[in-house]
Amino acid sequence: MAVYTQVPAEALDSFLSRYDVGTLVSAKGIAEGVENSNFLVETTQARFILTLYEKRVSEADLPYFLALKTHLADRGLPVPRPIVDREGRALQTLQGRPACLIEFLPGVSLGEPTPAHCRAAGEAMGQMHAALRDFDQVRENALNLAGWQRLAEACGARADEIAPGLAATIAEELAFLETNWPLDLPHSTIHADLFPDNVLVRGTKVTGLIDFYFACTDIRAYDLAVLHTSWAFSGDGATHFADRAAALDAGYAASHGLSADEAAAFNILARGACLRFLLTRTYDWLNTPADALVTRKDPLAYLRRLAHYRAA
Amino acid sequence: MAVYTQVPAEALDSFLSRYDVGTLVSAKGIAEGVENSNFLVETTQARFILTLYEKRVSEADLPYFLALKTHLADRGLPVPRPIVDREGRALQTLQGRPACLIEFLPGVSLGEPTPAHCRAAGEAMGQMHAALRDFDQVRENALNLAGWQRLAEACGARADEIAPGLAATIAEELAFLETNWPLDLPHSTIHADLFPDNVLVRGTKVTGLIDFYFACTDIRAYDLAVLHTSWAFSGDGATHFADRAAALDAGYAASHGLSADEAAAFNILARGACLRFLLTRTYDWLNTPADALVTRKDPLAYLRRLAHYRAA
Numbered sequence: 001m002a003v004y005t006q007v008p009a010e011a012l013d014s015f016l017s018r019y020d021v022g023t024l025v026s027a028k029g030i031a032e033g034v035e036n037s038n039f040l041v042e043t044t045q046a047r048f049i050l051t052l053y054e055k056r057v058s059e060a061d062l063p064y065f066l067a068l069k070t071h072l073a074d075r076g077l078p079v080p081r082p083i084v085d086r087e088g089r090a091l092q093t094l095q096g097r098p099a100c101l102i103e104f105l106p107g108v109s110l111g112e113p114t115p116a117h118c119r120a121a122g123e124a125m126g127q128m129h130a131a132l133r134d135f136d137q138v139r140e141n142a143l144n145l146a147g148w149q150r151l152a153e154a155c156g157a158r159a160d161e162i163a164p165g166l167a168a169t170i171a172e173e174l175a176f177l178e179t180n181w182p183l184d185l186p187h188s189t190i191h192a193d194l195f196p197d198n199v200l201v202r203g204t205k206v207t208g209l210i211d212f213y214f215a216c217t218d219i220r221a222y223d224l225a226v227l228h229t230s231w232a233f234s235g236d237g238a239t240h241f242a243d244r245a246a247a248l249d250a251g252y253a254a255s256h257g258l259s260a261d262e263a264a265a266f267n268i269l270a271r272g273a274c275l276r277f278l279l280t281r282t283y284d285w286l287n288t289p290a291d292a293l294v295t296r297k298d299p300l301a302y303l304r305r306l307a308h309y310r311a312a
Numbered sequence: 313m314a315v316y317t318q319v320p321a322e323a324l325d326s327f328l329s330r331y332d333v334g335t336l337v338s339a340k341g342i343a344e345g346v347e348n349s350n351f352l353v354e355t356t357q358a359r360f361i362l363t364l365y366e367k368r369v370s371e372a373d374l375p376y377f378l379a380l381k382t383h384l385a386d387r388g389l390p391v392p393r394p395i396v397d398r399e400g401r402a403l404q405t406l407q408g409r410p411a412c413l414i415e416f417l418p419g420v421s422l423g424e425p426t427p428a429h430c431r432a433a434g435e436a437m438g439q440m441h442a443a444l445r446d447f448d449q450v451r452e453n454a455l456n457l458a459g460w461q462r463l464a465e466a467c468g469a470r471a472d473e474i475a476p477g478l479a480a481t482i483a484e485e486l487a488f489l490e491t492n493w494p495l496d497l498p499h500s501t502i503h504a505d506l507f508p509d510n511v512l513v514r515g516t517k518v519t520g521l522i523d524f525y526f527a528c529t530d531i532r533a534y535d536l537a538v539l540h541t542s543w544a545f546s547g548d549g550a551t552h553f554a555d556r557a558a559a560l561d562a563g564y565a566a567s568h569g570l571s572a573d574e575a576a577a578f579n580i581l582a583r584g585a586c587l588r589f590l591l592t593r594t595y596d597w598l599n600t601p602a603d604a605l606v607t608r609k610d611p612l613a614y615l616r617r618l619a620h621y622r623a624a
Contacts, residue, residue: 008423025514026418028352031341040340040352042418106338106354111320202337 005037005052005095012041012050015094018085019101021045037097040104047104049080052097057213059098064139065212066090066100068189073103075131078124078200078208080105107200107207111235115247116204118231122251124206125194125227129220129256132189141192141216143276145181148174151279158286162299166282173275173306181272182219182265190223191215195230221262224252225269229277229305237304267309274306317349317364317407324353324362327406330397331413333357349409352416359416361392364409369525371410376451377524378402378412380501385415387443390436390512390520392417419512419519423547427559428516430543434563436518437506437539441532441568444501453504453528455588457493460486463591470598474611478594485587485618493584494531494577502535503527507542533574536564537581541589541617549616579621586618 006029007015013024022045030038030049035056041048053062066082070090073081081103082090092099110117141147152170159167191198193214200208232245252258258266281299288296318341319327325336334357342350342361347368353360365374378394382402385393393415394402404411422429453459464482471479503510505526512520544557564570570578593611600608 009420010423012420024420026512027420028340029343030352031343040342108321108324108336108339111322200338 004054005097007095049102049104052094052099062091062098064137067137068212068215071135072131077128077131078206105200105208107202110196113196113231115243118244118247119251120204120206121199121231122248123255124209126252126255135189139216141218148275148279151283155282155286159282162285177272180268182268185219185221185262187217188220190218190220194227221258222269225273228270229273233305237301240308267312270309274302278302278306316366317409319407361414361416364406364411374403374410376449379449380524380527383447384443389440389443390518417512417520419514422508425508425543427555430556430559431563432516432518433511433543434560435567436521438564438567447501451528453530460587460591463595467594467598471594474597489584492580494580497531497533497574499529500532502530506539533570534581537585540582541585545617549613552620579624582621586614590614590618
């Protein structure tokens with residue numbers, strides 16, 4: 001959420017000369033995305049996002065992410081296209097970091113999506129899933145059931161520092177999901193993190209699906225479950241909005257839809273999605289100093305969402 | 313250098329409706345400037361910088377800074393103009409913070425200015441000083457001789473933690489300047505911090521003078537001294553470039569120029585400028601944890617510059 005690596009204008013000028021994109025007009029470091037350095041770069045021809053990949057994103061995964069975004073942009077999805085240089089390369093090195101020049105997409109992220117926005121987001125996810133039917137690269141989900149088990153162990157009894165009883169709830173939920181997780185449902189490439197932060201809109205039109213750095217191969221309907229947990233609740237997780245949830249489903253049904261098996265397992269998938277974010281937030285909370293400049297996200301906002309699906 | 317206050321798209325939409333600037337297309341938090349939250353905002357009509365003023369900038373000084381920028385923009389200087397709403401107000405409140413929508417200027421900041429850039433920067437400073445002859449608002453320089461004395465006391469013997477003998481050098485230089493500071497030279501509004509960071513260029517043309525948050529009333533030629541200490545040396549202060557220094561003077565002479573008294577006192581003014589940045593960097597170094605996310609600027613880069621002017 002900050003700029004970790006600085007790029008002097010002279011270095012940027014020289015970097016841009018590898019491409020057919022015009023010459024540098026302006027560049028601003030932007031506070032966005034996971035722990036990468038991002039710049040909004042304007043040339044005489046267009047605007048771009050320049051990303052320098054910092055340590056959190058594994059360099060070995062970068063070709064996968066770039067291929068995925070290119071695949072989706074090629075199929076007309078509003079996904080920022082990695083730009084290739086004159087020799088056809090998208091992945092570069094700049095200031096000693098892996099780097100990529102990426103298409104700039106207009107639009108803003110919403111704080112409070114309306115049902116109309118939810119419908120558009122559900123429809124965009126379905127279009128993305130349809131466009132991914134012929135994407136054949138595979139990346140394991142590091143935050144799958146086995147990943148949740150590792151995180152739960154790493155948090156252990158210390159979870160109770162956040163809320164009394166939290167460690168027991170996590171253990172209980174994990175045991176339930178180990179028994180009931182619907183591994184036989186269709187797998188596909190999924191975004192796995194399509195929060196409102198990662199969807200750009202203008203009016204009620206989706207203009208961008210961004211931040212694919214959790215994308216992986218997993219149960220396809222789990223992607224829709226993540227969408228529900230992040231779009232259909234108030235930020236603190238205390239209120240579930242049935243109208244937003246219905247709009248997400250209607251949008252998804254219009255462009256892709258769930259099978260009867262997927263629909264039957266949906267509540268379990270949503271519980272898994274809640275546990276995934278509950279665990280990463282709990283882990284981050286326990287391992288981030290309270291006075292760090294990074295904002296810690298409240299784990300309890302996902303405990304409340306989990307309670308909703310457990311009661312349903 | 314980060315975004316401290318978030319602005320949801322809905323709040324930004326409603327904020328922009330106070331102005332005649334079109335409607336929101338995109339907004340990105342940018343990592344720039346002193347400790348304020350800055351956003352690059354695009355509307356259907358133009359691009360703007362939106363600044364939310366955080367604690368480091370005193371709210372009482374904001375009308376001064378906005379009047380100064382408006383004065384310079386009115387006189388054709390490439391200074392970002394504060395935008396007024398339909399009721400003529402530039403200073404607003406957004407997310408509980410003082411806020412201002414400001415003109416976006418193209419251009420980039422240089423890492424290594426050439427003599428041609430130095431000439432352009434010197435000329436732009438002279439144009440700014442000429443345009444400020446009829447600006448009559450006054451703001452005391454918090455970092456004047458009395459401010460340096462306070463900083464030197466606050467650092468005290470701990471300066472030697474950075475380099476042995478630094479505390480003694482600071483005390484000696486301060487004593488010299490207390491005796492020799494040329495207070496009778498003409499005073500004016502000055503930028504007081506016109507580092508390469510704060511000048512936007514395209515090619516060798518100056519397209520922006522930015523970041524006026526140290527602007528104040530002080531010895532006018534001191535502004536040119538700050539320009540010299542920041543443009544005419546290598547970043548580490550070890551090398552002085554005579555060609556860049558000559559170009560700064562030639563540019564300034566073309567648009568404003570120094571009187572004989574100012575030229576005679578220039579070496580002392582440059583020593584004062586070096587001490588000012590040596591002191592603020594020393595203070596920040598001693599008071600910023602080594603592991604903070606903020607980059608500490610090297611005080612010794614200004615000790616070396618000071619040595620250059622003491623030897624001259």
